[in-house]
Amino acid sequence: MSSSITIKEQFEIPGKLKTWAFALMGVGLLALIAGFATKTGTEEERAVFIGTIMYNTIFWTLITNASMFFIAVTTLAMGGWQQSFRRIPEAISTMVPIFGAITLVVLLYIAFTGNHHIYHWLDTKSVETDEVLRGKSGFLNVKFFTIWTILAIGLWSLLGWRMRQLSNEADEERMDTEKGNSFIWRNTVRAALFIVWFALTVGSTVPWLWMMSIDAHWYSTMYSWYTFASSFVSGMSLIALWVIYLKNKGYLEYTNQEHLHDLGKFMFAFSIFWAYLWFSQYMLIWYSNQPEETIYFKNRVQGPYKGLFFLNLIINFISPLLIFMKRSSKRNYTLVTFMAILIIFGHWIDFYQMVMGSISKETVTLGWLDFGILSFFIGLMIFFVSKALASKPLVPKYHPFLKESIIHHT
Amino acid sequence: MAKKRFVVGCFDDEEVLFPAVKKVRTAGYKIKDVYTPFAVHGLDHALGMRETSLHTAGFIYGITGTITALGGISWILTYDWPLNIGGKPHFSLPAWIPIIFELTVLFAAVGMVLTFCYISQLAPFVKRHHFHPRATDDLFVMVIETTEKTNVEDLKAFLSNAGAVETDSHFVEEGWWIGRYDREEMPFENKQIVAA
Numbered sequence: 001m002s003s004s005i006t007i008k009e010q011f012e013i014p015g016k017l018k019t020w021a022f023a024l025m026g027v028g029l030l031a032l033i034a035g036f037a038t039k040t041g042t043e044e045e046r047a048v049f050i051g052t053i054m055y056n057t058i059f060w061t062l063i064t065n066a067s068m069f070f071i072a073v074t075t076l077a078m079g080g081w082q083q084s085f086r087r088i089p090e091a092i093s094t095m096v097p098i099f100g101a102i103t104l105v106v107l108l109y110i111a112f113t114g115n116h117h118i119y120h121w122l123d124t125k126s127v128e129t130d131e132v133l134r135g136k137s138g139f140l141n142v143k144f145f146t147i148w149t150i151l152a153i154g155l156w157s158l159l160g161w162r163m164r165q166l167s168n169e170a171d172e173e174r175m176d177t178e179k180g181n182s183f184i185w186r187n188t189v190r191a192a193l194f195i196v197w198f199a200l201t202v203g204s205t206v207p208w209l210w211m212m213s214i215d216a217h218w219y220s221t222m223y224s225w226y227t228f229a230s231s232f233v234s235g236m237s238l239i240a241l242w243v244i245y246l247k248n249k250g251y252l253e254y255t256n257q258e259h260l261h262d263l264g265k266f267m268f269a270f271s272i273f274w275a276y277l278w279f280s281q282y283m284l285i286w287y288s289n290q291p292e293e294t295i296y297f298k299n300r301v302q303g304p305y306k307g308l309f310f311l312n313l314i315i316n317f318i319s320p321l322l323i324f325m326k327r328s329s330k331r332n333y334t335l336v337t338f339m340a341i342l343i344i345f346g347h348w349i350d351f352y353q354m355v356m357g358s359i360s361k362e363t364v365t366l367g368w369l370d371f372g373i374l375s376f377f378i379g380l381m382i383f384f385v386s387k388a389l390a391s392k393p394l395v396p397k398y399h400p401f402l403k404e405s406i407i408h409h410t
Numbered sequence: 411m412a413k414k415r416f417v418v419g420c421f422d423d424e425e426v427l428f429p430a431v432k433k434v435r436t437a438g439y440k441i442k443d444v445y446t447p448f449a450v451h452g453l454d455h456a457l458g459m460r461e462t463s464l465h466t467a468g469f470i471y472g473i474t475g476t477i478t479a480l481g482g483i484s485w486i487l488t489y490d491w492p493l494n495i496g497g498k499p500h501f502s503l504p505a506w507i508p509i510i511f512e513l514t515v516l517f518a519a520v521g522m523v524l525t526f527c528y529i530s531q532l533a534p535f536v537k538r539h540h541f542h543p544r545a546t547d548d549l550f551v552m553v554i555e556t557t558e559k560t561n562v563e564d565l566k567a568f569l570s571n572a573g574a575v576e577t578d579s580h581f582v583e584e585g586w587w588i589g590r591y592d593r594e595e596m597p598f599e600n601k602q603i604v605a606a
Contacts (some may be wrong), residue, residue: 287496287505
């Protein structure tokens with residue numbers, strides 16, 4: 001790369017984007033206030049209200065955290081192709097502390113007010129008499145829940161922050177071999193630390209603790225991987241959306257169809273991976289037909305959630321499978337935008353039925369409140385991500401692997 | 411099968427090969443193929459080859475596998491020989507999906523391999539002429555088709571100009587044949603030992 005090439009490195013936030021972010025946040029806040037005023041009469045209603053906030057905040061925390069996972073995993077794999085747009089997943093991952101804080105507040109509020117309409121294991125009377133709940137009380141108790149939630153969110157934020165700090169060095173000066181080697185080595189170490197913590201949390205305990213424990217009797221070891229697949233594929237879609245947005249605004253000169261193709265491949269592959277886990281979880285339970293296991297699917301497959309449950313499968317598996325199968329569709333900006341929005345929406349619906357299908361078993365509560373809160377989170381995400389993008393150069397100029405990304409060819 | 415004259419230009423560097431391919435094509439010569447020791451990124455583009463249809467074939471084989479499996483299992487287990495398995499309904503789709511998936515993959519994989527072998531004319535006992543033994547080692551071998559009107563010497567000079575380290579012309583079998591190599595066509599023959 002010769003130094004005479006000039007690129008637009010500095011992202012300037014368009015006024016329109018800010019307006020949109022504030023409008024979405026405003027709509028969300030209005031919905032939140034209206035929901036608080038009208039939907040918190042009885043204890044059941046309150047559980048639905050808090051549950052709605054809860055699945056939204058968990059969804060956004062996990063999919064923004066998936067961005068840091070993407071960086072860590074490509075760093076460990078010595079990947080070079082993502083360097084030309086790596087500042088975008090980095091910017092998205094700055095949302096983890098913010099969404100994480102909201103999640104922490106919501107979850108601790110539930111735990112400390114003992115809202116057993118959401119977490120059945122918070123009901124101390126039931127735990128005393130119920131053998132199953134007593135057996136799980138070593139894992140499902142307020143103390144462990146609190147400590148583990150704080151640790152999870154805190155360490156995601158801290159380790160992600162350390163990765164991003166290291167990335168700043170790639171803006172400073174050209175690296176010689178020795179400096180480049182040490183830079184890559186430190187990247188590897190920090191990425192590995194993040195991955196280990198990610199595996200211990202998103203890959204296993206956190207989805208069990210935050211979401212599966214709503215059905216305190218039911219369990220599925222597949223659940224965490226399933227949640228991870230869900231959040232990772234939506235996370236990749238979110239990255240693709242930002243990449244396309246910035247491309248449209250004339251930034252990211254080094255990023256082209258080849259990179260889009262690889263992002264599309266991730267979206268395609270992990271949609272199938274998600275369906276694989278969905279099916280594995282479903283078929284094992286269907287096959288053995290044990291009442292304590294089928295209870296989870298009873299109201300989802302045969303009850304009021306039937307429509308959403310199968311819509312979920314169509315949006316998240318059938319449509320990516322058929323539309324993204326062709327090479328040309330993964331290289332088409334319009335189609336990738338459409339699919340990214342569809343996939344994020346589909347997995348949001350998935351999170352909805354995972355959480356609310358257990359909190360409100362009899363009625364589907366999907367309505368204006370859900371979309372209002374969703375728009376609040378989207379507005380928050382747009383506002384802070386664009387701010388984070390503007391705070392750094394868009395391309396890590398002196399990253400040793402940048403050339404690999406520029407000449408990338410799928 | 412028909413014999414034909416080909417002009418061969420050997421290059422020892424990718425960086426030279428790409429402009430050479432471009433020059434040869436703009437000069438109007440028809441490149442039969444370029445034999446390379448390893449897969450060269452973008453060479454198919456430079457040669458102006460069309461996008462492969464192998465994946466479309468793979469999709470069709472896959473769908474065939476899906477239909478075969480679904481049709482087969484549902485006919486066997488609901489009509490021909492219904493069995494009561496664990497009290498499940500005869501038509502129990504979830505249990506069949508792994509098998510449907512496996513047959514889809516099997517049909518797609520085997521079908522694509524066979525199709526690939528067919529279009530690249532690979533099979534046991536099938537022989538083709540080797541234009542240069544070092545094509546599997548370190549040379550990029552460009553083979554150009556000729557007509558009666560082609561001036562072979564001119565073409566060779568043109569190739570040398572374009573950076574070929576070695577040029578040659580072969581009057582050889584165009585396609586494949588079953589049987590054996592003639593003595594002079596043995597690709598890795600050690601000529602010195604024969605001479606002695």
